[in-house]
Amino acid sequence: MKLFHLVLSRISLALTVILALWAAFFYLAMVEEINDEVDDSLSDYAERLIIRSLSGDELPSENNGTNNQYYLYEVSREYAQTYPHLSFHDEMVYITDKGETEPARVLTVIFETEEGQFMELVVYTPTIEKYDLRKAILGWIIFLYVVLLLMIVLLNAWVFHRNMKPLYTLLDWLDHYRLGHQNKPLENTTRITEFHKLNEVVLLSSQRSEQLYEQQKLFIGNASHEMQTPLAICRNRLEMLMEDESLTEKQLGELMKTHQTLENLTRMNKSLLLLCKIENGQFTENTSVCFDHLLERYLDDYREVYAYRHITVEVENNASFCVQMNDSLASTLVSNLLKNAFVHNVDNGAIHIKVDSESFTISNTGEEPLDENRIFERFYQGKKKEGSTGLGLALVDSICKAAHLSIRYTYKDDYHVFKVSRE
Incomplete structure (x- = not known):
C-alpha cells in the first residue's frame, strides 16, 4: 500500500x-x-x-x-x-x-x-x-x-506531491540505478533535513557497492588470468604422463578423469575471464553482425555433435537478424546457445531454430522446465549436466545486456525456448 x-x-x-x-x-x-x-x-x-x-x-x-x-x-x-x-x-x-x-x-x-x-x-x-x-x-x-x-484528499495530494517530491525523485533514481553501469547523477535538492540525510546515505551506500563490485570484478579477472598458466602447465604434464607406456589401464583411466576435470576448470576459468572483460566494457569494437550467417558458420560443426545423441535440427530462416555488436561476442552468444541446446536436450530429441528480422529463437526438447528466475545466474545448472560449467547462459545474458539485446526463456510444449530480440 x-x-x-x-x-x-x-x-x-x-x-x-x-x-x-x-x-x-x-x-x-x-x-x-x-x-x-x-x-x-x-x-x-x-x-x-x-x-x-x-x-x-x-x-x-x-x-x-x-x-x-x-x-x-x-x-x-x-x-x-x-x-x-x-x-x-x-x-x-x-x-x-x-x-x-x-x-x-x-x-x-x-x-x-x-x-x-x-x-x-x-x-x-x-x-x-x-x-x-x-x-x-x-x-x-x-x-x-x-x-x-474531498478537501482533505485534495489537500493531502497537494502536500504529498509538493513535500514528498524529493522522496519520489530518490525512488525513481534507485529504480533506474544499475550496479556497475554508468548511472545518472542524483539531482535531488531539498531543504528537508530527513530527505537530505537520506540522499547522503543512499549515495554513500551506492559508492560502497560500486567499490565492492569493482574489487570483485578485478579479483575475478586477475584470478582467472593468473590461473591460465598453471592450468595449462598441469594439462600439458598430464598429457605427457598419459603417453607413458608403462601406465596400467586403471592408472590411465584416472589420469583421463583428472585431465577432463582440468579441461572443465580451464573452460570455466576462460568463461569467468570473458565475463569480467564484458562487464568491464573491454569489447568496444562493434560491427554489423547477422545471426543467420553465424548460424551457418557454427551449425555444421555442431551437427556432428548432435548426431552423436540422434538429435535432429530444423532451421527456419525467414529473414536476416542483424545487429550492431562485437563480432567475437556474437560468436560466443550463438555457440553457447547451440551448446546449451545440446547439453540440456534428451536422446533422440529435436532442436528448432527460427530467424527473422526481429529475433533469433532456438528451442530444444527437455524433460522439465528450468527456473526462470535463476536460469541466467552464474553456476546455475538445474540438473547437473556433464560438460556444463554453469556459466554458458550467464555469458549469454551478459553479452545481450552489453549489446542492448533482450533474451527471454520459456518452457512450452516440452521445449526449452530461448529468444534473442532487440530491446
Whole structure:
C-alpha cells in the first residue's frame, strides 16, 4: 500500500469517528439548549397561572391561541406526596386549534392552596420534532463529511506531491540505478533535513557497492588470468604422463578423469575471464553482425555433435537478424546457445531454430522446465549436466545486456525456448 493511501485511509477513519461524536454532542447540546429555553417559558407561564389561581383571579382559557395549553385540577394528598412537585418531559399532544398531534414540552407542577388543597397544573407548549431534527443533522453531517473528505484528499495530494517530491525523485533514481553501469547523477535538492540525510546515505551506500563490485570484478579477472598458466602447465604434464607406456589401464583411466576435470576448470576459468572483460566494457569494437550467417558458420560443426545423441535440427530462416555488436561476442552468444541446446536436450530429441528480422529463437526438447528466475545466474545448472560449467547462459545474458539485446526463456510444449530480440 502506498504511503498516500495509508495516510488518507487513516485520516478518513479518524474523521468518521470525530464527526460521529461531534454530531452526537451537537445534537444533545442543541436539544438541551432548546429544552432549556422552552422550560423557562413554561415556568414563567405556569408561575403566572399559579399566582392568578391563588389570588382568585379568573384564569385564561385552557386553549388561548398562543399554542400553549394547560389543565388545572385538584389531586389527593397521597398523589401529591408520591409524585414530584415540578417535572419536565416530552409528550405527543393533540392541538385543538390545529386538529393534529404534535410534539410538545410538558411542565407538571403540584402546589398547595391556602385551604390546604393540592392542585396539579399541567402546561403544554409545542416544541421541535426531534426525529426531523435528527434527520436534518444527519443529512448535514453527511454533507459536511463529504466536503471535508474531498478537501482533505485534495489537500493531502497537494502536500504529498509538493513535500514528498524529493522522496519520489530518490525512488525513481534507485529504480533506474544499475550496479556497475554508468548511472545518472542524483539531482535531488531539498531543504528537508530527513530527505537530505537520506540522499547522503543512499549515495554513500551506492559508492560502497560500486567499490565492492569493482574489487570483485578485478579479483575475478586477475584470478582467472593468473590461473591460465598453471592450468595449462598441469594439462600439458598430464598429457605427457598419459603417453607413458608403462601406465596400467586403471592408472590411465584416472589420469583421463583428472585431465577432463582440468579441461572443465580451464573452460570455466576462460568463461569467468570473458565475463569480467564484458562487464568491464573491454569489447568496444562493434560491427554489423547477422545471426543467420553465424548460424551457418557454427551449425555444421555442431551437427556432428548432435548426431552423436540422434538429435535432429530444423532451421527456419525467414529473414536476416542483424545487429550492431562485437563480432567475437556474437560468436560466443550463438555457440553457447547451440551448446546449451545440446547439453540440456534428451536422446533422440529435436532442436528448432527460427530467424527473422526481429529475433533469433532456438528451442530444444527437455524433460522439465528450468527456473526462470535463476536460469541466467552464474553456476546455475538445474540438473547437473556433464560438460556444463554453469556459466554458458550467464555469458549469454551478459553479452545481450552489453549489446542492448533482450533474451527471454520459456518452457512450452516440452521445449526449452530461448529468444534473442532487440530491446
